Amino acid sequence: MPSKKCAQQDKKSKFFFISLLISSIAAIAFLIVQGIRIELPFLSNPIIFYSNHHCDNHKLLFIQLIDRAQDSIDLSIFALTDRDVIHHLNRKAKEGLTITVYYDDHNSPNLESKLNQRIQSIKKSHCHLMHQKILIIDETIALFGSTNITLSSLLYHQNILVSIYHPQLAKWLKANMNINGQDGHFHSGSTHIHLYTMPDTTHKAINHLLQCIEKAQIKIHGALFALSHQKIIHALQNAYQKDIDVSFILDRGQGNRHCSGFPIHLSKSYELMHQKACYIDHDIAILGSVNWTHSGFKKNRDLLVIFENLSPQQMKQFKIKTHPQL
Numbered sequence: 001m002p003s004k005k006c007a008q009q010d011k012k013s014k015f016f017f018i019s020l021l022i023s024s025i026a027a028i029a030f031l032i033v034q035g036i037r038i039e040l041p042f043l044s045n046p047i048i049f050y051s052n053h054h055c056d057n058h059k060l061l062f063i064q065l066i067d068r069a070q071d072s073i074d075l076s077i078f079a080l081t082d083r084d085v086i087h088h089l090n091r092k093a094k095e096g097l098t099i100t101v102y103y104d105d106h107n108s109p110n111l112e113s114k115l116n117q118r119i120q121s122i123k124k125s126h127c128h129l130m131h132q133k134i135l136i137i138d139e140t141i142a143l144f145g146s147t148n149i150t151l152s153s154l155l156y157h158q159n160i161l162v163s164i165y166h167p168q169l170a171k172w173l174k175a176n177m178n179i180n181g182q183d184g185h186f187h188s189g190s191t192h193i194h195l196y197t198m199p200d201t202t203h204k205a206i207n208h209l210l211q212c213i214e215k216a217q218i219k220i221h222g223a224l225f226a227l228s229h230q231k232i233i234h235a236l237q238n239a240y241q242k243d244i245d246v247s248f249i250l251d252r253g254q255g256n257r258h259c260s261g262f263p264i265h266l267s268k269s270y271e272l273m274h275q276k277a278c279y280i281d282h283d284i285a286i287l288g289s290v291n292w293t294h295s296g297f298k299k300n301r302d303l304l305v306i307f308e309n310l311s312p313q314q315m316k317q318f319k320i321k322t323h324p325q326l
Contacts, residue, residue: 038064041141041165046188047307047314050145050161051275051321052154058147058161059154063088065137065163072098074136074174076301078129078289079107079148090116102178104130107148128299131198133161133289134177142170144303145287146225146276157272158223160287160321162305169193178301191309198290198302205290205304206297210235212280212306219245222278223322226254226291227264237261249273277322283309285318 038061041048050056059082066073066088073092080086080103093099093116103111105123112121124130135143145161147153164170169186173195176182181201186193196205206229213220213235220239227233227250240246240262251273252266267273278286290302297304310318 040064040068041163043165046165047191047310048163049314049318049321050163051159052147052156053158054321056161056321057155058159059084059151061143061161061163062135062149062154065135065141065143066092068141069097069137071138072100072136074100074134074139074177076102076130076132076134076177077108077149078104078131078133079150079153080111081108081150082154085149085154086114089119093118102130102132124301128295129301130178131289131296131300131302132177134173134303136170136174139171139174140167141165142173144173144289144305146274146289152271153274157274158267158269160223160275160277162287164188164193166193169195177303180301189311191307191311191314194306194308196304196306198297198300198304200297200304206231208306209286209304212284212286213239216244216280218281220247220278220280221245221319221322222248222286223273223275224248224278224292225251225272225274225276226293226296228293229297230294232292233261248278275322277318279315279319279322282312283315285310285315285322 038057039048050058050061052058062085069092073089080101089099099119101115101119101121103121103123115121133145133147141163143161143163145159147159147161153159166186166188169184172184176184176197179197180199182197183204184195194208198205200206210231216239220236227248236246246262249265249267252268276288276290276292285307288302288304290296290304296302
């Protein structure tokens with residue numbers, strides 16, 4: 001029979017072990033949570049690019065931004081089916097925030113029944129597809145790019161997003177994102193940011209894109225879901241003939257039947273290569289929700305964004321994020 005003293009020592013040892021185990025688990029959990037948090041933009045670092053094929057969790061990014069909202073959330077989205085994101089939107093609605101969701105009803109089935117009644121939901125109108133992917137938080141931060149709010153798009157498809165801390169830009173985008181043919185122009189430090197809403201009724205978006213291609217001196221590299229717009233293809237062919245380094249990666253399902261005269265590579269990934277991104281020389285970055293097709297520019301409700309004079313650090317980040325897994 002063990003002595004009373006030994007029993008007390010065993011009890012103390014077990015208590016110490018359990019306390020140590022709980023503390024260790026708590027510490028590990030804290031490190032994990034801190035480690036998977038996504039960096040959000042702020043005044044001193046206003047432009048951040050994210051790609052889910054470079055370990056940026058787009059689902060967590062949307063949720064963190066939604067949870068950060070204090071006054072308003074504005075969302076314009078092609079497909080919204082992810083239960084967790086919908087849950088966080090509903091929770092914010094219950095807190096009394098003003099929330100508006102524009103969506104394509106063919107790709108977000110029965111969405112109205114899933115959203116809190118306090119959320120204003122607006123179906124697409126007067127366009128072929130409501131194809132945008134835009135989130136605006138408190139008229140201060142704007143997030144946009146190629147990612148739909150579906151489980152596959154958030155976690156598996158190859159996508160790129162950018163978040164921008166810029167109240168003027170966010171307010172303009174909120175007011176104009178569902179108006180055809182609008183263009184807004186802003187500065188963030190030395191960077192020029194040009195936004196164009198589709199359909200491109202004024203031709204300003206396609207003309208600016210073509211001008212960027214025509215002015216290229218060294219390199220034009222892109223990762224696109226689709227490339228079939230003949231004016232863009234012709235401009236890229238001319239650039240390649242002038243010894244500009246032109247190279248594009250397309251989704252393997254799109255093929256290269258529309259392209260010739262410059263290198264085209266097809267993604268070998270099983271999941272979609274869904275980006276709409278391109279960089280030119282050392283300071284121009286292009287992204288958005290618009291596919292580089294005739295329908296993308298002329299029929300769908302979409303967004304094209306051109307960054308000019310990005311800093312070397314921002315440009316390096318964009319190039320890394322744009323390079324997809326083949």
